[in-house]
Amino acid sequence: MVSSSSSPGPDHTRPEAHLAGFAPVGGSSERDVRPRSCPRFAPGCPCSSLGLRLASCPPAGSAPPAASLLRSPPLLHLWIFSLWASLLFDRRRSCTIRVVLSVCQVPVSEGKSVQQTVDVLHKKLEQLGAVKQGSFCVDCETYHATGNVSGQPTKLLYVMHNSETPLSCMGLFEGGPCMIADANFDVLMIKLKSHFQNAKGHKVECRGSRYRYCDFLIKVGTVTMSSSARGISVEVEYCPCVVPGDCWNLTKEFMQSFLGPSVPELPSVFAAKPEGLFAPSDGVDTMTQYLELFNKLRKQQVPGSNVR
Amino acid sequence: MEAPQVTVMPVTGGTINMMEYLLQGSVFDQALESLLHRLRGLCDNMEPETFTDHELVYLLKGQQGNPFILRARRSLSHPTSPWHLRYLGQPEVGDKSRHALVRNCVDVAASHSLPEFLNEMGFRMDHEFVANGHIFRKGAMKIVVSKLSRILVPGNTENTERLSLSFLVELSVLAPAGQDTMSEDMRSFAEQLKPLVHLEKIDPSKQRH
Numbered sequence: 001m002v003s004s005s006s007s008p009g010p011d012h013t014r015p016e017a018h019l020a021g022f023a024p025v026g027g028s029s030e031r032d033v034r035p036r037s038c039p040r041f042a043p044g045c046p047c048s049s050l051g052l053r054l055a056s057c058p059p060a061g062s063a064p065p066a067a068s069l070l071r072s073p074p075l076l077h078l079w080i081f082s083l084w085a086s087l088l089f090d091r092r093r094s095c096t097i098r099v100v101l102s103v104c105q106v107p108v109s110e111g112k113s114v115q116q117t118v119d120v121l122h123k124k125l126e127q128l129g130a131v132k133q134g135s136f137c138v139d140c141e142t143y144h145a146t147g148n149v150s151g152q153p154t155k156l157l158y159v160m161h162n163s164e165t166p167l168s169c170m171g172l173f174e175g176g177p178c179m180i181a182d183a184n185f186d187v188l189m190i191k192l193k194s195h196f197q198n199a200k201g202h203k204v205e206c207r208g209s210r211y212r213y214c215d216f217l218i219k220v221g222t223v224t225m226s227s228s229a230r231g232i233s234v235e236v237e238y239c240p241c242v243v244p245g246d247c248w249n250l251t252k253e254f255m256q257s258f259l260g261p262s263v264p265e266l267p268s269v270f271a272a273k274p275e276g277l278f279a280p281s282d283g284v285d286t287m288t289q290y291l292e293l294f295n296k297l298r299k300q301q302v303p304g305s306n307v308r
Numbered sequence: 309m310e311a312p313q314v315t316v317m318p319v320t321g322g323t324i325n326m327m328e329y330l331l332q333g334s335v336f337d338q339a340l341e342s343l344l345h346r347l348r349g350l351c352d353n354m355e356p357e358t359f360t361d362h363e364l365v366y367l368l369k370g371q372q373g374n375p376f377i378l379r380a381r382r383s384l385s386h387p388t389s390p391w392h393l394r395y396l397g398q399p400e401v402g403d404k405s406r407h408a409l410v411r412n413c414v415d416v417a418a419s420h421s422l423p424e425f426l427n428e429m430g431f432r433m434d435h436e437f438v439a440n441g442h443i444f445r446k447g448a449m450k451i452v453v454s455k456l457s458r459i460l461v462p463g464n465t466e467n468t469e470r471l472s473l474s475f476l477v478e479l480s481v482l483a484p485a486g487q488d489t490m491s492e493d494m495r496s497f498a499e500q501l502k503p504l505v506h507l508e509k510i511d512p513s514k515q516r517h
Contacts, residue, residue, distance in 0.1 A: 145429070145430060146370075146371075155428075155430075157429065171425060173425075173428050176428050177421050177424040177425045177427075177428050178421065178425070179418055179419055179421045179422055179425040180418070180419040180421075181393070181416050181417065181418040181419070182416060182417045182418075184414055184415060184416040184417075185416050185418075187414050187416075188393070188395055188414050188416055191376075191395055191397075191414060192368075192376065194370060194373075195368055195370055195376060195430070196429075
């Protein structure tokens with residue numbers, strides 16, 4: 001039981017106290033135990049719906065000792081859900097809470113083509129119980145600045161689009177500032193053609209299917225450049241949470257269930273922030289991950305890459 | 309939490325070419341109230357909106373030709389609203405009997421990282437100012453009556469100095485290319501504002517020295 005008289009933690013009589021990771025007053029059943037790494041213990045949570053207890057969940061019947069919660073930093077108590085418009089201009093998406101945890105490259109299976117490997121992933125997701133929900137497309141165009149002083153490296157401007165936010169586009173400089181704008185930014189880049197040349201041969205696209213599994217959104221795509229397949233990308237979102245540090249373990253375990261050993265480490269874009277893993281994530285982080293993947297695949301020479 | 313099915317692929321350009329039709333004039337400060345009174349009567353039945361905007365004008369100097377100009381504008385009265393980036397082309401040299409100035413216009417809404425992004429692209433800020441005043445609407449026409457103020461310390465929008473003892477009056481319409489009947493409608497509206505203000509076609513390229 002948690003005494004609220006002198007503790008700095010949340011008041012357990014308030015409705016959101018059940019999110020704070022400790023058992024409410026009088027609750028002693030297994031259902032009342034809130035696994036520390038699971039931000040939401042509810043019927044829709046994969047902890048219960050996967051029919052297995054994830055290794056990151058504490059053993060059944062145990063609750064974190066109240067004393068340790070009182071001593072733990074306030075951040076651990078912040079299992080709160082926030083509605084947050086991740087991108088400014090897609091009004092129909094403004095109530096979606098999302099963080100993209102991981103965009104990773106999946107190696108093409110031995111003896112199989114890109115398409116065959118993608119089909120294997122689709123089958124695994126369907127066996128898990130995921131439901132296909134249409135398709136997606138992420139693309140990236142590269143512009144070279146023409147007015148550079150000789151001796152300095154050419155500045156590259158990337159303009160990216162994501163079908164999740166069809167009215168927006170994003171301008172990025174690798175390692176530099178980025179900007180979210182509406183679709184007219186493409187028209188502006190056409191007006192700027194004497195100052196920024198479009199490297200048409202460098203356009204990279206990632207197209208594929210979207211799957212929904214409980215609170216997870218999974219997108220398996222084939223990355224193509226100049227009509228040749230360069231690799232496979234998998235994007236996994238845990239929709240209820242915007243803070244990567246709160247759900248990375250959960251998402252990693254979920255990815256292991258269909259990717260096997262190919263699960264990546266935490267994307268560097270989160271670790272690079274001043275606030276680290278506990279800064280809220282947004283669409284910029286998603287697109288930065290895609291850009292890193294596209295640049296990596298652009299430099300790779302993939303044998304037999306003409307197979308779609 | 310159900311995500312709607314994705315049926316719209318990303319929009320990648322190919323939008324309609326928009327043109328701005330423009331007439332400009334000015335009134336002395338003393339005549340402002342009379343002008344606002346007449347505009348309230350002529351324009352759509354709504355309370356005129358007041359605004360306070362901060363505009364920065366950026367130049368990108370190329371290897372040849374005139375510099376590329378972009379105008380970035382943000383609202384000081386609604387600080388969380390997106391920035392508005394505007395490109396205005398050269399005025400169309402066409403029919404001299406056309407009553408309004410016509411030029412290509414591209415409007416882009418952008419996030420708050422716009423100034424840093426423009427700097428990274430190579431744009432440099434040429435000048436900035438604060439504009440505050442009133443906006444009226446009549447159908448597709450927009451009438452803006454604004455006072456421009458010079459910013460004394462770069463970036464400090466609190467410390468400003470009025471540029472003149474008058475208000476700038478602009479009558480503009482944004483329409484797809486080819487709709488020349490717009491300038492006729494604008495001319496007949498401008499007639500109703502005489503003699504309070506004379507709105508005319510002023511070519512900005514002829515103002516440079």
